[in-house]
Amino acid sequence: MAIDIALDSTATLPPKVPQDAPDLALDVTLDVTAAPAAASTTSDAQLRNDENLSRPFFWERIRLCELYSVVHVTVLPPSQLGTRCACQPEGSARQRKQPKNQNPSNRFIHALHKAGCASVKLATTSISVFTCILPSTDGYVGRSDFLRIRLQDFPLPIEHIHEPLQPLQQYNAVPVNSETSLPSLVKRAAGIVKWADVDSTVSIAELQERLQDLTHELRCRLDNALWLSPEPIARKRIALVRGRPNITAGGPIYRAAEALGLDLVIISEEGHWLQPETEENKKHREAFISTDMSEDENTVNRFVAAVKSYPLPIDGIFTLSDNFFVAVAKAAELLGLPTSPVSAFETSVDKYRSRLLQDEPGKTARVSSVAELNALLETPDRFLPSFPLIVKPTKGWSSECVSKVRKVEDLSVAVEKATARHGSTAVIEPFFDGPEMDVNFVLLDGEILFCEIADEPPCQADAGDASVHDTFSPVALTLPSALPDHEQEIVKSTLCDILVNLGFRTGIFHVEARMVNSSYEYRDIGGGVIDLVPKKTLPLGEPSCRLIEINARPPGFRVTLPSKQTYGVDYFAARMLAAVGDTNRLKMIAQPFQHDVADWASGCQYWSRLVYVPLPAEGTVHWVEGLSPCEELKRRRPDLAEHIVMAMDYFVEGDKVSLYDDGARNYAANILVCSRKSRREAIEMGDEVLRSYKIDIEA
Incomplete structure (x- = not known):
């Protein structure tokens, strides 16, 4: 492992030799001619006005792993300009003066601007830290939001992530060696991260430790993660059958399709919210095909016709709606598109058939009515119940109408409930x-x-x-x-x-x-x-x-x-x-x-705990002070907010809600909490979130 470090101006940070790098190579350059400067930004006007800008900074190249190198750039505030560099490693650095007009930090700021980081600002009184991500080989971009996925919930706060690469774009790796200039590395970086500013009162050792922690964490996230494909990636088009009900449920799908370079076509019912040709809807899908979504003998043919009606080739078709799995698989087979066998879907959506995959004789039964249940109970050679039992719809999801039965007298109640859902038969199976x-x-x-x-x-x-x-x-x-x-x-x-x-x-x-x-x-x-x-x-x-x-x-x-x-x-x-x-x-x-x-x-x-917050009452939702319950919780309890990764309310002001829907509990929200300390802490935080969540429901 080799690290090249250049200190420009009077930066007081010494390079720190990692313990796992015995072959460390240092190249330290100091510029002691820096002129005082006011706060800088990367705007064109500011750059033109501050041609003589030079701020103390240092940078280091690190080969992170086989796939990536990184360049950390640390820019000190103007108040550090007069500080004497007292920590140059003996025998490993050389000093030289540079002409004022070279202004190395000025070139770095210009490079950031040209790389697309025009909105990023340098701190005026704090330390600014940047990291450039440099893939080690050429390739084609597998996913354009790769860094946002890999750096999510980074333990050190992030101010901005710049990802200039487009989906499927070819990327040419830049050689990272002692001759490569910092502006060149910035220009060719596949991504640039601006970390939250560091207080200028931190000690040299503390800042060094922070950079070491940052490097270690990046290695954990990028070490095995491929960003680039060695082969060109063909752009493809995919059809989603049954668009998601709202942007909350659909957003992760639509954003993923865009980042992957997949053109998304929605096949769904007339009047779906994604149907209108608005600028907002065009961000989420390429086109919308209005289709009758009735579940009948012609469903498959309608899906096939919808795909064939589109003027451009469609390379795949899928659905996230359980009731259309079989129909979409059949349509894919007829269209010659990738799919799992129809028979596999037919078994998976049938709770009775899937139960038989691990069944013991006489332990599982299927009935269509209470009368059929009574007849079955009279034939112990076919079915002999052993309590407790589970009764559930043959076709269903989300724990709808699923019952635990502890005595024979309750079987009829459970069967009646299960058969009423989706016009389904009821499965009786072991608990x-x-x-x-x-x-x-x-x-x-x-x-x-x-x-x-x-x-x-x-x-x-x-x-x-x-x-x-x-x-x-x-x-x-x-x-x-x-x-x-x-x-x-x-x-x-x-x-x-x-x-x-x-x-x-x-x-x-x-x-x-x-x-x-x-x-x-x-x-x-x-x-x-x-x-x-x-x-x-x-x-x-x-x-x-x-x-x-x-x-x-x-x-x-x-x-x-x-x-x-x-x-x-x-x-x-x-x-x-x-x-x-x-x-x-x-x-x-x-x-x-x-x-x-x-x-x-x-x-x-980290350890994480997803908390399901059940609705406490029936009635009309009211937001106190105009805040959603999740936002109100985070403002009221900042100690919990620091552990909350995701908080999602399911109802808005004025919604009418009920406690149960088709035998399943309704929820007010889902909240994800995390802990890097222990699983127990994650559970404790989740329990406290559940106790502290408040939603006002007017009867």
């Missing part, structure tokens, strides 16, 4: 006792590119005395999982085998499951904190993973975002790349972070 998990896979040709396991703490219906009216609506989600490694391996292998044997080989899959005979259980660990910890007595049987359901899509947007924040993997991008058959970029975007903190699961940058 698996053990920690519940959300498991997300990114697969390519049957191999796991990425897998994460998140823990779902017990909900209402998990209670030992739960009634048939209690729900399985989630209360929280904790990432990464606390299950022991060997149990996590059982989860991954069991569920991946089910997916592949079913026919799913490439794409993103959201699977729900439970670990039976786990060595871990939920228990109060003190202070009212409930978490997954080792059992006091080990179970007698071997641990096994039991499938609950398969969703051949990313998890809902409120769960996809926490995964993206925690691991840096964008499931919506994975879904679209799989749909157009872009397997090279699918591999690129499935790379998680590489933090090496003890007790963290590989790939996560």
Whole structure:
């Protein structure tokens, strides 16, 4: 590892030799002729007025990893100009005076301006710090917002990220050596980060430590993360069947498509909000095709006709709406577009057929009415219930009308509820006792590119005395999982085998499951904190993973975002790349972070807790002082705000709300909190957020 450092003007910071760089090479240049200057910005007018501008600064080149080099530039405030440089390393630096008209810092500021950072300002009384990101090889841009994804929730505050590269653009790497000038590096940087200003009263050692921490954190985020493809990337067009209901749910998809260079066509019903040809809608999609979305025998033909009616070629078709999975897969087959087998989708959307993938004879049944249930109970050779049981619609989602049944008298109530939803039959299956998990896979040709396991703490219906009216609506989600490694391996292998044997080989899959005979259980660990910890007595049987359901899509947007924040993997991008058959970029975007903190699961940058905030009452939503409840919470509790990564209210002023919708709990908000200290702190912060959230609902 080699670091070249140049100190221009009278900067007082010495280069610090990293412990892991015995072959360190230093080249220190000092300019002691700097003229005093007022505060500077990168505007043209200011640059013209301050031709003699020169501020003390130093910069260092660091080979971060095989894929990237970085250049850190530190610009000191004018008050530092008179400071004597007292920390030049003995025997490793050379001094020379430079003519005043060269003004090295002036050239750096001009370079920033020309690189597109016109709005970035230099601090007047603080220390400004910049980092230029330099890929080591030539290539083609896989995703234009790559840096924003990889640097999200960076532990050091960021003021601005400049990403000049366009999707699919060719990038030519700049050689980083002792002869390369700083303006050249700035001009050719693939990205420039302006970090939050540093107080000028910090000591030299503190600033050095900050730069070291910054470099280490960048390495954890960029070390294995491919930004550039060695081969040109063809621009493709993709059709989304059923546009998302609003910008909150659809924004992550539309932004991902734009960053990937995918032209997005929406196929949806007449009157959808994305249909009008407004300038705002054009930012989100290339075109809108109005289509009858009725679910009938002609649905597939209408989707095929919609694609064929478009004057430009469409390379892939996908949907995020569960009720259209089979129809879209059939349409893709007829159009010759990438898809998983129709038979795999037909099984995954049918809760009865998917249950049979791990079934034991006589443990699972399907009925269409209470009368059919009564007839079934009279034939114990076909079905012998063993309580507790689960009753749920054969076709359904979001824990709608799912009931836990503890006695035979409640079976009819549960069946009636389940059959009333979606005109569906009801599935009667065993209740698996053990920690519940959300498991997300990114697969390519049957191999796991990425897998994460998140823990779902017990909900209402998990209670030992739960009634048939209690729900399985989630209360929280904790990432990464606390299950022991060997149990996590059982989860991954069991569920991946089910997916592949079913026919799913490439794409993103959201699977729900439970670990039976786990060595871990939920228990109060003190202070009212409930978490997954080792059992006091080990179970007698071997641990096994039991499938609950398969969703051949990313998890809902409120769960996809926490995964993206925690691991840096964008499931919506994975879904679209799989749909157009872009397997090279699918591999690129499935790379998680590489933090090496003890007790963290590989790939996560912190512990996170997604809190589901249930509506406390029915009525009309009222925003106190015009603030959304999430914003009001953050203003009232800044101690919580510093842990809040994402806060999303679901209702606005004047909305009428109810506690339940089709047997599932309705939520006021989702709030994601994080902790770099411990999983316990993440849970404690989440619990406190839930207690502190306030929403005014007028009856």
